[in-house]
Amino acid sequence: MIFVNESSTPSFHLTNGKISYIFHVLKGSKILEHLHYGAAIRPRDNYDYLIEREVRPSNNLYADTHTTSLEHIKQEYPVYGTTDFRYPAIDIEYPDGDRISHFSYTGYSLISGKLSSDKQPMLRANVLEDETLIIHLKDIYSEISIDLHYTIYKSHNVIVRRSVIHNKDAKPYKLNRALSASIDFSHNNFEVVHLYGAWARETHMERSPLLKGVQNFSSTRGASSHAHNPFFALVDPNTTEQIGEAYGFSLVYSGNFLSQIEVDTYNVTRASMGINPYHFAWDLQPGTSFQTPEVVMAYSKDGLNGMSQQFHNVYREHLLHNQTPFKKVPVLINSWEANYFDFDDAKILEQAQLAKDLGFDLFVLDDGWFGSRDSDNGSLGNWTSDLRKIPQGIADLSEKIQAMGIHFGLWFEPEMLSVDTPLFKAHPNWIIGNPDKNISHGRNQFVLDFSNPDVVDNIFEQMSEVLSTSNIDYIKWDMNRYISEPFSNFLQRHQQGEVFHRYILGVYDLLDRIRKEFPEVFIETCAGGGGRYDPAMLYYANQNWISDDTDAVERLKIQYGASMVYPISTMGSHVSEIPNHQVGRITSLKMRKDVALFGTFGYELDIVKLSEHDRDEIREQIKQFNLYQTLIHQGDFYRLRSPFEIGLTAWMIVSKDKKEALVGVFQSQASANPAYDRMKLAGLNTDLEYSIKELDSDMKEFSSRYGDDLMEIGLLLNENFTGRADEYWGREKPGEYNSRVFYLKA
Structure with a gap:
């Protein structure tokens, strides 16, 4: 795929038949000149025809040249x-x-x-x-x-x-x-x-x-x-x-x-x-x-x-860390919005048992299990069990939860330090910042100096002790504040410009060591939500918690934008409490599920307080996700309508063989007497005929349609009430914040 033309001014053409990238060496200066990047062209012996060079008012590199x-x-x-x-x-x-x-x-x-x-x-x-x-x-x-x-x-x-x-x-x-x-x-x-x-x-x-x-x-x-x-x-x-x-x-x-x-x-x-x-x-x-x-x-x-x-x-195919103890991406329930810091082992065991009964694969104990942490004021850097809440420790709790037949996960924030910890008292110079100047804090915590290998070693040893003595299948790796005073007490004066880069290399080192020491542990990275959602994190992690905002309507913009570059299978997406803890909005359990479905899919609410009706609905939602997970995580994602332009958001996923598809349609606001709407689909096989069913609507079936029909005319979002006008006036109206998901099968 790489063609080299050897000459006094060599040229290089990288092409796989779909793209071309071409540059050559300038005569005299031997500097590289870029010639083309984009659609594929056929290789040639010479690309001088792509050179653009005219005389312009300027400084010239060599005398007597223009x-x-x-x-x-x-x-x-x-x-x-x-x-x-x-x-x-x-x-x-x-x-x-x-x-x-x-x-x-x-x-x-x-x-x-x-x-x-x-x-x-x-x-x-x-x-x-x-x-x-x-x-x-x-x-x-x-x-x-x-x-x-x-x-x-x-x-x-x-x-x-x-x-x-x-x-x-x-x-x-x-x-x-x-x-x-x-x-x-x-x-x-x-x-x-x-x-x-x-x-x-x-x-x-x-x-x-x-x-x-x-x-x-x-x-x-x-x-x-x-x-x-x-x-x-x-x-x-x-x-x-x-x-x-x-x-x-x-x-x-x-x-x-x-x-x-x-x-x-x-x-x-x-x-x-x-x-x-x-x-x-x-x-x-x-x-x-x-x-x-x-x-x-x-x-x-x-x-x-x-x-x-x-x-x-x-x-x-070439970046994500895919090694995992799970046969599939686990449907998890995270304890954060249910408990925050207020829990004990009895409460956690009750929630975990119910989670198992509802069909969850993984129970995640979030912040508050270590040191003496009852708020975000302390204990970071002291990764030992809080025996007030968990008298027998994390090892015992993990064994009890695993014995229920459900996997167990744990929250860490390895890069941060609180002043009330033994680690800070022993090494106050291990935080980033000049001790002779003010050092600001965020979320009542300081940033450990990961440019110092001794710091990385210490945190690795603390985490390793927990992971090696407990039955931990999953880590939620959080990071909740930025570096604001970049100064390292470890580096010399002439190296202070290296603090930011050496810090992130230290983070990579710790992630790599955890990966190698505990290769079967599933990692989800987080940084106050999407504060560090980037490809490098996905090299070490299986997925990323892309936002602390779990509101279904707000998530439409967040997940739509993230899909510009990141696979759907990496987007941590949860069904959460209502009123939503970030915006106070009330949305249906169905809409929250429909949005989270197009992601990794999980829950973050107190299932103990739910009605039996809601619990039954969650059971069915988990079964539904399990049914379509391969399609969702391995198919091709298409954005159809943008939440940044109109009130209706739509996207779809098509299987690689184009024999299955899921279409999500989300209405942020209800409207009276709406106009007719035909949603043009994408990515289907023009020659295949597709059956169409609407999920969660008693699997309502529509007339089968061919792929070219669905892509050129579209999926009709309105109904035909010819001869049944009375049904129209008596129909159940969708109301505010509604969603529909359609399943297509060839």
Whole structure:
């Protein structure tokens, strides 16, 4: 899939017949010029016909030339200066303070599959199918070299990029900027799609025109954050969910990131992504290397849905941690909204027994089981059983719950520390922050300095003691505050610019060690909900709790936006209490189920207090999810109607063989005398005839329809009351906040 044309100006073409990525080496400067990324074209011996070069007012790289200005050349891994005034991919500070580099091509390597790393999460590759091109660059002013990695997958419209910077010099250098990828598009006829939000309203989608100049989405919080997700897409203004070009960028990283788009005065669009250079400065010592996280670039000619499906498929097949003790993703019940901190072992055992009787696979004991934790004021970092609540300890409780025939899970927040703990008293300098200055707190807690290996060791030993002495099948791994004063008492003065990155590497290290020591434990990551919902977390975890907001109506926007890049099978989604604890809204048990159905599916309410009628309904809901789980978690997801545009939200999942589908339709508000509505479906086989049943409506059946019919005309959401007008006036009206789910079978 990688074609190399050897010449004085070598060219490289990565193509799997569906996409093409082409660049070449410039004569003289030996800098890489980008030529094309997008729809596949056939390989050729020469791509000079793609070069655009005119004389423009500018600084030129070489004397007596008028077309060597890097400001007007589309590049692969640009530097600032030497005639390019746009933002660069890399910025190196030399020992004398100078920051001008020139990286020239020196050669390339080809690899079946790809190289891996034990320090950072990365996509896997199949050595029999997937290929990696490594371009070798060297600075003409020093012994700094860069390897640019490009991986192309046989079965996906995806290019994965990263860079590795090596210091082969005898002197130290400072990396002030080291992005994972940069690409220059020849035009600015794009709109940008990105995901923004805050706690309890994460991954809201926004689409807007590109501006001249620079715009970016980023995090400076020590985590990928609730505010912006490490994803964006550039799309043609006419692109819809089903048609048109879309270029998606997703960063496999959980710390401070930068997604930046720069449009110059000649309408060239530079898209770049990587570690946020703000408060970043890496001391590159002699003989050491620095590896950037991966950027996953997905291309689609089939609209935003096509782009999303590329991300979903490549992440399911090459990123997600799929090892689990469960034959299927467990339907869990989490104790948080039922109990908060107020419980004892008798209460937990009663809830667990009832959960087993209702058909749950897993009971999760959330916050409050350790130290002396009756509120969020203390005990983090003291991972020992609270014997006031659980007199015989977690080991005994876990055995009793397992004996009921239901699995048991436990909540941890490993990265945080409270001042009332033995750990803080022994090591007050183990928190992030300068002890000579004010250190702020969030949720009454401080952030442990995971750049210090001793800190990671201590937390690993505490967690390992719990996991090795108890019957724990599941961990909910939480993180409830950001880093606000980035200072490490462990690192030296010249390393303080490394705090954020070393912190997240420490988090990866702990996750990796837990994974290796307890490979059968199922992990769900969380960060006050979606504060760290990113591909890197999914490398270690089976799923992510995407928001603390469990309201069914609010979840429509959250799950819709998240589906832009993340598989449905990774979205922690629960049926919760009413009135909802975040917004106070009352929605039916059915609607709460219908929304949660399109996710991992679980519950978070006090089942002991429910009526028998509600318990019976939950039994049936769990059976329903189990019936369709394979379809939901392995099928292709299509967005049909956006909650950001109209009051009706709709999406559907189609099995890979196109013989089954689930369609969810959600009405946020009721309306009088509604207009007729035909919902055009997607992804079906035009030649297959589908039976249609509406779930939870006594399996109401509709006339069978062919795939082309359903996609060109649509599913009729209104009824035909010809000859039965009296039934119309006497019908049961759906009311506020209603939902419908349709099952289609060929």
